[in-house]
Amino acid sequence: MAKSVDRAVGIDIGGTGMKAGIVDLAKGELLSDRVRIPTPDGAKPKDVLATVKELLEKLGPDAADLPVGICFPTIVKNGRTLSAANVSKKWLDFEADAFFEEGLGKPIHFVNDADAAGLAELRFGGAKDQQGLTILTTLGTGIGGAFLFNGQLVPNVEIGHLQWNGESIEKYAATSAREREGLSWEEWAGRLQEFYDHLEFLFSPDLILIGGGVSKNPEKFLPRIKTRADIRVATHANNAGIIGAASLAL
Ligand code: BGC
Numbered sequence: 001m002a003k004s005v006d007r008a009v010g011i012d013i014g015g016t017g018m019k020a021g022i023v024d025l026a027k028g029e030l031l032s033d034r035v036r037i038p039t040p041d042g043a044k045p046k047d048v049l050a051t052v053k054e055l056l057e058k059l060g061p062d063a064a065d066l067p068v069g070i071c072f073p074t075i076v077k078n079g080r081t082l083s084a085a086n087v088s089k090k091w092l093d094f095e096a097d098a099f100f101e102e103g104l105g106k107p108i109h110f111v112n113d114a115d116a117a118g119l120a121e122l123r124f125g126g127a128k129d130q131q132g133l134t135i136l137t138t139l140g141t142g143i144g145g146a147f148l149f150n151g152q153l154v155p156n157v158e159i160g161h162l163q164w165n166g167e168s169i170e171k172y173a174a175t176s177a178r179e180r181e182g183l184s185w186e187e188w189a190g191r192l193q194e195f196y197d198h199l200e201f202l203f204s205p206d207l208i209l210i211g212g213g214v215s216k217n218p219e220k221f222l223p224r225i226k227t228r229a230d231i232r233v234a235t236h237a238n239n240a241g242i243i244g245a246a247s248l249a250l
Helices: 045-059 094-104 113-126 169-173 175-181 185-204 236-245
Strands: 008-015 018-023 035-038 068-072 107-110 131-139 143-149 150-152 209-213 231-235
Touching: 008 045, 008 113, 008 236, 018 045, 018 236, 035 045, 045 094, 045 150, 068 094, 068 113, 094 107, 107 113, 107 236, 113 131, 113 143, 113 150, 113 209, 113 236, 131 185, 131 236, 143 169, 169 175, 169 185, 175 185, 209 236
Parallel strands: 008 068, 068 107, 131 209, 209 231
Antiparallel strands: 008 018, 018 035, 131 143, 143 150
8 A cells, every 4th residue: 555645535525425535646546445324404614524523434444544635516715615515504694614633633634615626637648738628517416527627727617606597507517407407317408508608608628528427427428518628437437536635735
């Protein structure tokens, strides 16, 4: 196994599930099994902290002394969470970094989930050495976005909250909309096509990457989507958040 300074724990807190793994920071790969626990109802800070502790226990003694990076589905600026679309409103303007450092008794790093996934792709995946603008979109409970421009992340780009028919576009096109409304893959791909057309019109990306839980079965929707830019599944698919969060832990 890599030396302890070359390893960190990444924790990806989503609206539906919380996932963690031990990451090799040189290779950007999971060294452990991925462990998962459903996100506690309401996703209040104290319940999320308790579940983070359970995840660390599930990872076992190997994880005990490792630095921890946590990614979360809100705007995160200087360790504070500044939005709360799919989590408790208690996260609005909340000192998340300090809260978790105190709760876990060690330094941690808190970052937006799509930004973590974007960093993983930039450092170890599909956006490495990519020139121009890459937009990573994560499709899950919400829609997350990371803008990667010539090797740099532009943080906290909230593309899931572009307005569409009077509401955030994630309400219309996220994976959760497909599940909630019982859409067929074809119907959902039609909505994604509208979303990606809009993104292309606004930002003219060179490459579009897709992450989030749905990246496990791209054959169900990806062949139906046509974009000017190349579009493909993120190299680290649904593990990108864990890997990116871990890579910020040190
Ligand atoms: C949040 C984003 C997050 C995305 C994906 C959105 O509702 O506002 O911060 O990246 O969901 O989880």
